[in-house]
Amino acid sequence: MPPHILLLLTDQFRYDSWSPTLTPNLHSLATSGVNFPHAYASTPTCTPSRSGILTGRSPWNHGMLAYNSEIDCEAYPTTIPEVLSQAGYKSYVSGKDHFGTHDDGTPVTHGYEHLSLYDGLTEENDDYDQFFDAKMPGENPKATCDLDWNMWAACPYVYDESLHPTAWTTDTAIDYMDAFFSNSTSADSSMFLKLSYHRPHSPYDPPARLFDRFLNDSSLVPDRFVNNTSWDSAYFQNFTTDPEEMNKSAWNGDPGEEAARHTRAGYLASIAFVDEGVGRVLEYLENNNLRDDFFILWAADHGDMNGDHNLWRKGYPWEASARVPFVISPDKNTRATAPGTVSKGVVEMRDIAPTLFDVAGVLGEVQAADPMMNGASLLGLLSGEEETVRDFVDMEHGQLYDEKVHWSGLVDAEMKFIFNAFDASMQLFNLTADPNETHDLAPLEEYADELEKWRSRMVKQFQEEGRGEDWVSAEGELVQRAQSTTLGPNYPCL
Template structure:
């Protein structure tokens, strides 16, 4: 409770002393995130509030997370850069500071509620802020016990409300389990409900201040544990279709893997009853987020802020949910890398017709430039520093100048065989499996579930060569070196390379020179 009081008091004190800046026409910015949220969840009627954002604005049909695990995805959001640009090529530690960061660059008052995943400073018992002025954090990595791994704002609040209880006890789950279970406590204690409440409280203080604001509302769910309230779990049927699997058996070696059956397994077929429950629980968790988004939108409207606020919803990555016998994230396949993107803009902004569906390929690196453009801060100097571009270009003009495809990649995760680079334009996808040199080519228009690997088909040899050459040219343009491409040929990479040369801390041979804790 003390942390919340301090958070609200600081908001009030800063705003009470600040005179209006003369930027009343600058829109407010709100970034809504839901962790581990698949693109195809938006096809479900049970998410009316999120779907309404797209109906009242725009929905982007080919939006991707280039490095689809939590921390590198958030580095892309923070910097507006590609994986090679910000230097995180897999699941590692977000650096303590980057040359240009979202909240520092935007001129609005900034606050974040929910998951940041930037790290927790044990010395100060506070989150690493990266420019956010006011923070209420739930990263989902601790349990609130003093001897736990983290003791963030939600964990502290939970222990004040329910001393000695474990917020992760529901069904014996943990924060990376593939299993599902109903939430054990009263609904008001759930992290999703907590995040929604804190966001509405922040909006009330922003409204009282009157100056433009930037609010990031970052829901931890539907990331595991899949622990929705029982009322939502009971009301949520399983998906109508079974998990995707390959017609040509390219995924068959994931069906029976060494970790199969373990609570946090990354691969393996699951018995029908357990699969039914986990798929329902995952979707019910998304429904709970949708309910809280609806309450936030009602708060915006009630405060007179809805038509003064530019709203963007996305995720950091998706969730395999046993598509191709895989779980969680970190893969090049659609369930993990293809994520939602919705925009809603104020009536005062002329961004064309509403309810449009945008087919051009976009990525998380485009979010920061978009907020800069909406705030009137985007310029050619910034464009030279970032690989991302403002999404508003696709709603006004400039489609002809937009990228034709986007790069994806991930360093070794879970197993040496999960190590890959990929390219996609939202219609075709090329995957290079770095540990073996095997190639995959998928026709996403006719085979969105990636059930047939066309790389083995002679009829697609020319297209395969085109995509392979595009990747070669990209690696050469980025000067990645002979470990990546040599003599015009992609190279097998069995060694891990977690941090590239653009990571803003000393590295050697793709690893930090010293442990991150020692450096910061």
């Protein structure tokens, strides 16, 4: 029987926001397994990134090239829960799916058998909302300072923390495991549990005890943003210093020192609360002698600019938005290098599905059934048999927030190339020497050959994918795209 699988997803979680001090439980997964520090979300907003996770496909192959709320498409030939169910797994999801609903209001499942959902979408009355209504009749679960889903402002949670969506997601996951492992039939099947936290996605509303801890300890919160560098002045806008007049839903701008620190404290405290939940789940596994029987993969669907480069939210090609944590802590029978290994491989969300299919022993069958699944199993990196599964990752996002947010990109462990489609400008960053992307190398003559190497790689990729002259001209030039499309030709529900 294949091992049990825990797919742990955190939403809007920056790659640089976990550490032994801040997130001891998440960090323990890395010390017991393999950390992949060069991990990316190719289309770093919720629904397209989750399409890559679900299908094992690149953005062009799954077809969701930008954020789209019309996501009730069940025409993909292979998805993680469907494949694993056929391989003998019982599938569960606790927390965020973000797959939309049918016309009758029931959730799109993509094959998950048991669902308890908190998608964090205002228009949906999901399982968490029903739980909250039962506990707090007549109260508004979103009453914390009137925070909304994409605000950069932060505020301590106004209710008892046991009612918080993060606590509920943890409780539900533990209840699922308790029911599965107390059932006599569990000996005949394996468990696949997707534990999917909505936080630290905004609203930044952690419990007051954690919010106060981060707000009052200057060692825990960075003093200032990484901004006003060689290229990001285009995203600067003046905020009034009056807190009552600030646009707390703005996607760009610098609100000043005090507001910046308040926001970062709320964000990091939300991460600490998620880590406490992960600790409870790991404690459950340890107490029930199950830890060695679980293959655990932790990743995030995208990051959060958190004010860096005068930007908020996600959807951008720069590190804070597109680079994510990615850790595998294997079960006792999965081959792995020494615990605590750091991989050099460049990985992406599309690699999650084939890795899990490989764990379940069905990868070859799925690859034969779905040739458009172009993610790679990471078990070879885990065992040390391979050093990398690709030379670079392709990234892209259609227009979002503003015409300037519309781009394609390529990245490896050292360099990043960005084509800004709105004006056909290019950027080049040396991530080894300049991890915060403060110095755009594209205008410098000494980097002309390096820039052309990466530009040519993107041209070749677009040509091999058959994107046509809307993307690459007959002369082999990347084409300025004043308008963008949310859904590409490979989206199966056009």
